[in-house]
Amino acid sequence: MKRYSVIFGFLASCMTAVWMAACGPIGAEEPFDPGYFSLPEVAYFPTQTNEPAANPLSTEGVRLGRFLFYDLRLGGHHDADSLLSCASCHVQAHGFESGLDNDRLENGKMRGAAGFSTVHAMLPLVNIAYNTRCLGWNGAFDYPSKHLEDLIRATLLDTAEFAGTVSGIEERIRGIDWYPPLFAAAFGTSQVTFDRICQALAQFVRSLVSHDSKFDRFMRGETILSDEEMKGYVLFVTEEGADCFHCHGGIGNVLFSTYEPLVNGLDPQEAFTDPYDRAFVSGQASDKGAYRVPTLRNIEYTAPYMHDGRFTTLEEVIDQYSEGLHYSPHISPLMHHVGDKGVQLTPVEKQCLKAFLLTLSDENFIRNPLYSNPFRHDTIPGFEEESAQ
Ligand code: HEC
Ligand code: HEC
The missing domain is CATH 1.10.760.10 (Cytochrome c-like domain)
Structure with missing residues (x-):
């Protein structure tokens, strides 16, 4: 009997605890619910994210x-x-x-x-x-x-x-x-x-x-690329073309970067003077002058280019890959055309490649009100955000 009452007593206190948790003691705060937040569902985007279990999006x-x-x-x-x-x-x-x-x-x-x-x-x-x-x-x-x-x-x-x-x-x-x-x-x-x-x-x-550039709409079958843009896309993703895709994706990889640290053939006299390159992190001499491949999404808006901001226009960047490459012992083996100083594009090909890069601009991203300054009109916090829905 005694044993039963112990068990029963234990059950009763559990039930009280459950009831208290469900209803909460009088005067307690609302149950905590920060709200589920999901990233946009984009069929051709990676499914893995870097969200740690300790800090889920809400x-x-x-x-x-x-x-x-x-x-x-x-x-x-x-x-x-x-x-x-x-x-x-x-x-x-x-x-x-x-x-x-x-x-x-x-x-x-x-x-x-x-x-x-x-x-x-x-x-x-x-x-x-x-x-x-x-x-x-x-x-x-x-x-x-x-x-x-x-x-x-x-x-x-x-x-x-x-x-x-x-x-x-x-x-x-x-x-x-x-x-x-x-x-x-x-x-x-x-x-x-x-x-x-x-x-x-x-x-x-x-x-x-960012998932609403012209390139994204093309991926979703909502629009077509112009002849010039399409030629640029083909150049971007072919080895005999501009050969950009091994490092910057474009097929399969829609982030437009592998995010690997690599040496991409900038002038070593300048690129290798920075003490905070990949070698600083890895301690490997072969990483001297290596930087993580940056994304090309929204590249139109993000000048100047490269880790030291040496180029101000996309034309300069394209010229660099076309005929300005420098050999150095640890250059990435993916820079296949370094022997010819670059991929040697014609002026028309350069124009097409640039036209393709511009299809990665996402106006809806740079104007998305949910990403904008919530203090802009000095309103009560949250007001702008709510009215922006
Ligand atoms: C003084 C200018 C400055 C401010 C302020 C600043 N950043 Fe940056 N941010 C940079 C620079 C420069 C880099 C590139 C640094 C590098 O890798 O050497 C960078 C890089 C980053 C990156 C890495 C992006 C990538 O693709 O690897 C993230 C993320 C970032 N910043 C977030 C933030 C956040 C969040 C804040 C506010 C807490 C912030 N930054 C404030 C200048 C700034
Ligand atoms: C071997 C890999 C590799 C290949 C191939 C390659 N890149 Fe890059 N790209 C990089 C790396 C690494 C950087 C960063 C280098 C630095 O800042 O020192 C970079 C930087 C850039 C930048 C500057 C981005 C920014 O935010 O500053 C642009 C634009 C660019 N690449 C376009 C291209 C184009 C166009 C092609 C094809 C013609 C191409 N890349 C081919 C590795 C590569």
Whole structure:
């Protein structure tokens, strides 16, 4: 009997616990539900993403991340000049690259909160969620040992970028009274921590998906490419043509990058003077002058080009691959035509190749209101976002 009553007592307390969890004690907060957030379903996109189990995408997480991404107070710790947000450098109209007209730009590099220039030119923020190889020009954030969250943490602390401290950033964000409720909605409690700041920012960055360029509409059978664009596409994906596809995809790989760190035949006198190349990460001499292949999506908006921003136009880039290649002992074996200094395109072929590259521009991405600055009209946080639906 005694045994039964123990079991029964145990069951009764379990049921009470279940009831309490379901109904909640009187006066408790609503059950925590940050809302399911799914990336757009694109049939020909990769199914794998770099979303860590510890930081799944949620509607409230992405929403909080968007405010943080555009909040100038994230960097403003010295004086008004050091006010800095992710969007000071990553500008939506430029595919979340800096853009040539950005007043923080110096020779393709950006100046951070402490006034120092970044070591490399910018990288755009596009389809980052699908990069399961490595992040950064030198691929220092190798997946899966390092995550986007780690890159963002480094960005916030780096003297060439935010030059912040963990406690300084936490205190600044905590001190803005409408942030703690947004943290509660995204993470279950209103605690503002540095880790949560990085997690929410990573969620917003992962939500930036470009899948509506002319090339995408062509892939979906909704439009056709012009003769010129089609010729450029064929050149792009053939070895005897412009031979771009081994590194930049185009068939099968719609991210337009393998994200492998490689030497692509830039002038070694210039390219190999940078101490922060792939060799800095790997310690391998063969990685001297190697950089991670960048995506070509939205390339029209993301000048200047290459890790040091040496080219300002696509014409210059195409000339480089056509007749400007330099041999060096560790050049990627995929640069098949280096013996001829390049793929030797005719002027008409160059024009076609450029026309194809321009089909990767996604106007709906650079104008998507859900990616835009939520503070623009100084409204109540969230107002713009809701009215943009
Ligand atoms: C001062 C300018 C500046 C600011 C501010 C800035 N970035 Fe960047 N970002 C860069 C530069 C430059 C790179 C390329 C760095 C490199 O790889 O050497 C970069 C690279 C990145 C990358 C890697 C992209 C890829 O394809 O590998 C991500 C992600 C990123 N930034 C996110 C952010 C976020 C989030 C913020 C805000 C917390 C931010 N950045 C603030 C300049 C900036
Ligand atoms: C062997 C691999 C490889 C091949 C083949 C290749 N690229 Fe690249 N591409 C790279 C690498 C690596 C970089 C970055 C190099 C750097 O910044 O130092 C790059 C950079 C670029 C950039 C600059 C992007 C930016 O955001 O700054 C453009 C544009 C480009 N490539 C276009 C092309 C075109 C067009 C072709 C074909 C004619 C081509 N690439 C062939 C590896 C390759």
